[in-house]
Each structure stands twice: as structure tokens, then as C-alpha cells.
Amino acid sequence: MDGPMVTMDVRHVGDAVAVVDIKGEVTSACEPILMSAYEEAGGQGTSRLVLNFAGLEYMNSGGIGMLVTLLVRANRQRQKLAAYGLSDHYREIFELTRLDEAITIYDNEASALVGVAT
Amino acid sequence: MAEPARPEPARPEPARPEPARPEAAGPERVTSAEQIEVSIREAQSEVLPRDAGRWAAKVDRLEVEQRAGMRGTNVAGRRLTGPVQGFGKMWQKTYRMTVGDTVTPEAAIATWKAHFPELWPKGNRFAGALTGISPGDVALLDLAIGGGVKLSTGVFVLYADDDSFTLMTPQGHMFAGWITFSAERTPSATAVQAQVLMRANDPLYEVAMTFGGHRKEDQFWAQTLTALGEKLGAGGTEVQTRTVCVDSKRQWRNARNIWHNSMVRSVLQTLAAPVTALRRRAHSAG
Numbered sequence: 001m002d003g004p005m006v007t008m009d010v011r012h013v014g015d016a017v018a019v020v021d022i023k024g025e026v027t028s029a030c031e032p033i034l035m036s037a038y039e040e041a042g043g044q045g046t047s048r049l050v051l052n053f054a055g056l057e058y059m060n061s062g063g064i065g066m067l068v069t070l071l072v073r074a075n076r077q078r079q080k081l082a083a084y085g086l087s088d089h090y091r092e093i094f095e096l097t098r099l100d101e102a103i104t105i106y107d108n109e110a111s112a113l114v115g116v117a118t
Numbered sequence: 119m120a121e122p123a124r125p126e127p128a129r130p131e132p133a134r135p136e137p138a139r140p141e142a143a144g145p146e147r148v149t150s151a152e153q154i155e156v157s158i159r160e161a162q163s164e165v166l167p168r169d170a171g172r173w174a175a176k177v178d179r180l181e182v183e184q185r186a187g188m189r190g191t192n193v194a195g196r197r198l199t200g201p202v203q204g205f206g207k208m209w210q211k212t213y214r215m216t217v218g219d220t221v222t223p224e225a226a227i228a229t230w231k232a233h234f235p236e237l238w239p240k241g242n243r244f245a246g247a248l249t250g251i252s253p254g255d256v257a258l259l260d261l262a263i264g265g266g267v268k269l270s271t272g273v274f275v276l277y278a279d280d281d282s283f284t285l286m287t288p289q290g291h292m293f294a295g296w297i298t299f300s301a302e303r304t305p306s307a308t309a310v311q312a313q314v315l316m317r318a319n320d321p322l323y324e325v326a327m328t329f330g331g332h333r334k335e336d337q338f339w340a341q342t343l344t345a346l347g348e349k350l351g352a353g354g355t356e357v358q359t360r361t362v363c364v365d366s367k368r369q370w371r372n373a374r375n376i377w378h379n380s381m382v383r384s385v386l387q388t389l390a391a392p393v394t395a396l397r398r399r400a401h402s403a404g
Contacts, residue, residue, distance in 0.1 A: 058169050061277040061284035061298050065210075065315045068201050072208060072365040089166060092176045097276070097286070097296075102202045 004030035008037035016047045017113060023055030028062030034070060047079055048116040052109065054085030064097050071102055084112040172279045174254035180274060180288055182256045185245040190258050191387055192380040193272035196288035204294030204317025205372045206324035208365035209332075213339040214311035217352040221308050223281045223301035230299055230310070230346055231283060237345040239338055253278050257285075263381065267388050271380040287319075290380035292331070294319045294372075310346060312339050317369070320376035324368065332361075 006024035013019055018041035026034075041049055074081045084106040086094065094100040106112035179197055184190050201208050217226060230237070231251045235244040241262035247255040255275040260268040271292075273285040282300035287293060295316030302309055314335075318324035323331070340357040347355045376382075387394075 056167075058167050060169060060172070060279070060282065061296065062282075062300075065296070065298070065313075068208075068315060069210075069364055071202070076365075087167075089170060089173075093173055096174060096176045096198070098198065098200045098202055 004033060006030045006033060008033050010037050010040045012041075012046070013050075013113060016045060017050065017116060018042070018046045018048070019050045019052055019109065021052045021055065023057075025058040026056060026063035026066070027058075027060050028066055030063075031066050031069070034066060035073075038070060038073065042077060042079065049074060049079050049081050050109070050112045050116060051081070051083040051103075052085045053083055053087075053090060056086070056090055059090065059093065064093065064099065067099060067103070071099075080116045082106060082112045082116045084108055169279075172253060173277050174275060177254070177274070180256050180272065182258065182272065185258055188243065188245045188258045188260055189268065189270040189384075189387065191270045192290050192378075192383055193256065193258060193270075193288055196272075196290060196378065198274055198276075198286050199289055199291070199294035199319060199375075200286065201295045201315055201317050203372060203375070205320050205369055205375055206293075206318030206327060207363055207368060208317045209314070210362045210364050211314045211316075211332075211336070211339075212311055212360045213313075213336075213343055213357055214309055214360070215343050215347055215352075215355045215357045216304070216307040216309050217347055217350045217355065219307045221350050221352070223303055223308055226301040226308055226310050226346075226350060227281050227283065227299070229349055230301075231278075233346075233349060237342050237349065239341045242338075251275055251278055251283055263384075267385055269381050269384045270387070271384075287316075289319070289375065290378035290383065291319055292323050292327070292381070293317060294375075310343065310350075312343065314339075315364075317365075319372075320379055321373050322376055322379055322382070326381070336361075 004025065004027065006022065006026060009021045011019045011021065020037050020041055038049070071081055081102070082104045083094070085108070086105060091105060094103070094105060104115060106115050177198070179195050180193055182190065182193050234251060235246065238244055243260040244257055245259075246257040249255060253275055256272055257275070258270070258272050260270055263269045269292075271290060272288055273291075274288065275283065276286040276296060277284040281302065282298055284296050284298040286296040293314070293316035295314065297312060297314045299312050300310070318327045336359055340359065343357045347353055
């Protein structure tokens with residue numbers, strides 16, 4: 001079986017904010033990669049986590065389930081979770097699954113960084 | 119010996135600077151900005167991801183037509199609920215079995231979709247759309263909850279492709295979340311599984327799930343998978359169940375979900391059924 005076709009690179013922006021650049025396919029198969037990125041992002045006292053979906057090419061329902069699991073972990077650590085870079089298609093999926101009620105969606109990185117800071 | 123001369127690879131011609139144009143007048147500038155926007159939209163629509171047709175279109179509230187033999191209450195007008203909107207502890211439950219190496223994952227899912235209602239344990243009814251299981255379909259459910267009462271609720275087809283499909287629940291359902299049915303090839307055989315990601319929808323359901331509801335649900339999906347295995351020619355295979363508590367916290371802010379509780383409403387609808395029938399008769403006679 002092929003491995004997950006996704007990369008998740010972590011950037012620390014300031015003291016308490018980390019951005020995860022997601023590129024490729026988000027399915028349940030990439031849970032270890034996402035959780036590893038989460039560990040890397042949260043390892044330095046990060047209180048705000050921003051997911052960049054500009055490079056998202058494919059997502060199935062398993063991928064949405066994985067984001068819910070990430071959300072639970074972030075809530076447990078009292079970390080804010082936000083997202084940006086979603087195409088209209090993926091923004092609709094966030095709205096359909098009502099994930100947008102827990103993960104605030106922004107248009108771009110600048111507004112996401114301002115949004116999570118408030 | 120001298121090496122034969124290799125042909126030079128074709129090089130792109132250097133971009134020529136556009137001749138300077140006079141500054142466009144106001145109205146022309148607006149038109150060209152609009153054109154650019156239209157072009158961007160067209161370009162975006164052309165590069166829709168390959169999952170585009172597999173997800174349901176966005177809905178705010180469910181719409182459903184009546185289906186023969188089903189009560190069909192507690193669905194129309196309801197919103198969908200995911201784990202974020204639920205109340206109880208969050209669980210991930212996985213029911214899995216192998217079905218041999220002669221059935222492909224695609225064939226297993228095609229069979230599951232085609233025979234989904236028949237595979238449910240006796241006493242429970244699933245009335246899907248005539249089209250089968252396609253993204254955006256709403257199915258009505260009548261579930262046996264004992265005492266001669268049927269719990270009427272529904273599910274929404276959130277996602278469907280060749281090797282998986284996902285159902286999401288509406289307000290009032292026992293749980294808020296989704297259940298994904300999938301099949302995959304392992305080194306030795308094809309495995310089929312049902313995976314539930316859920317929270318009980320309200321405090322009453324949380325109590326019911328804690329005191330026997332989870333056990334009943336485990337039996338329900340184990341029986342369904344066993345029936346699927348038999349359909350696929352792999353009878354007698356054991357169903358493996360794995361339960362993980364993803365979040366032990368309850369979301370008290372969602373306790374008011376109890377207003378939509380389909381179990382309470384179904385009991386009341388059952389009790390009121392004779393009066394409702396008399397009223398309908400009187401209305402049609404008058």
C-alpha cells in the first residue's frame with residue numbers, strides 16, 4: 001500500500017504561534033504525520049496553531065475526522081486552532097461538517113495571525 | 119572521434135516588453151478588473167480537486183420526502199451535527215473484519231451500498247433514496263428501542279467514493295458525528311470496516327449510551343458486518359471491535375440539544391399516534 005501523499009511543515013511565527021503548511025492529500029492515513037507536526041508545533045509553548053491549507057489537493061471524510069481529533073488535542077492544551085488557504089470547495093466542506101464552528105477560517109495568513117492573537 | 123553536435127534544446131523566447139499603453143480610462147479599468155475576476159473564477163472551477171463530486175453539497179437544514187412504511191419524523195428541517203456539536207464523551211469505535219482475498223475493496227463497498235438496508239439487524243429499518251447511497255441523499259431510519267417503540271430519525275450521506283462512504287447524523291439522533299464504511303486491501307485479504315466518530319447528542323442519550331447503549335451499538339455493527347461477510351461469501355469471520363475514548367470531557371454547552379431528542383419525540387409520537395390518526399381522518403372527511 002502507498003504511504004500518505006502529504007507533507008506538513010511547521011513554522012514558528014513569533015513566540016506562541018505555529019503555522020503548519022499542509023501540502024497534498026489529507027486522509028486518515030496521514031494521522032501520524034499530522035500528530036507529529038502537532039507535537040513539533042506545540043513543543044515550544046505554542047498557544048496558537050494555524051493550519052495552512054493552500055496546498056491541499058484532496059481530502060476525504062477520514063481527513064475531516066482526523067482534524068476533529070486534532071481539535072480535541074488542541075482544546076485539551078487550551079490552544080487556539082485556526083485555518084486559512086481553503087479553496088471555496090474545502091471551505092464548504094468545513095461548513096457542511098460544521099467544523100468551521102470550532103476552527104475559525106481566515107482568508108490569508110496575515111488575517112489568521114491577527115485573528116488568533118485576539 | 120569527435121562527438122556529433124547535439125541539437126540545442128529549444129529555449130523559450132525571452133519575454134518582450136509590452137509596448138507602453140496610455141492609461142486606461144475609469145470605466146475600462148472596471149471592465150478589465152471584472153474580466154480578471156471572471157478568469158480567476160473560471161481557472162478555479164477548472165482545477166476542482168478530484169474529491170469534488172464525492173462530497174455532498176452544503177445544506178443548512180435537511181429536506182426529505184416521505185417514504186412508504188416509514189414514520190419519517192424528526193428529520194426534515196433538522197441541522198446536521200458533527201462531534202463538535204455533540205454533548206457526551208467522544209468515542210472512536212472501529213468494527214473490522216476480513217472477507218478473503220477474492221473480493222476487491224471496490225466490490226465490497228459496491229455490495230455494501232447496494233444492500234445496505236438488508237444488512238441491518240432485524241427490527242431496524244433504513245429507507246434510503248432510490249438512487250442508492252450518493253452524496254447529499256437523506257435516509258430515514260426506524261430503530262427498535264424496545265417496548266414496541268420505534269425511534270424515528272435519519273442520516274445524511276456526507277461522502278461517497280468507490281471504496282468508502284460516510285453518513286452524518288441530524289439533530290436529535292442518538293449521536294452527533296459520522297460513521298465511515300470502508301474497505302481496503304491488506305497483504306493477505308480485503309478488510310471491511312465501519313468506524314464511528316461520535317458524541318452522544320445530549321445528556322439523556324449520554325446516560326442511555328453509558329448504561330447499555332454502547333453495548334447495543336457494538337452488537338448492531340458486529341451483526342451488520344457479519345451479514346455483509348456472508349453476502350460476500352466470507353461467513354463465520356470474527357468481527358474485531360476497537361473502542362477509543364478520544365475525549366473524556368462532556369460539552370455541557372450543548373446540553374440543550376435535548377430539545378431535539380428523537381427518542382423522547384418518538385415516544386410522544388407513538389403515544390399520540392391514535393389521536394393523530396383520528397385527526398387526519400376527520401380532516402380528510404371534512
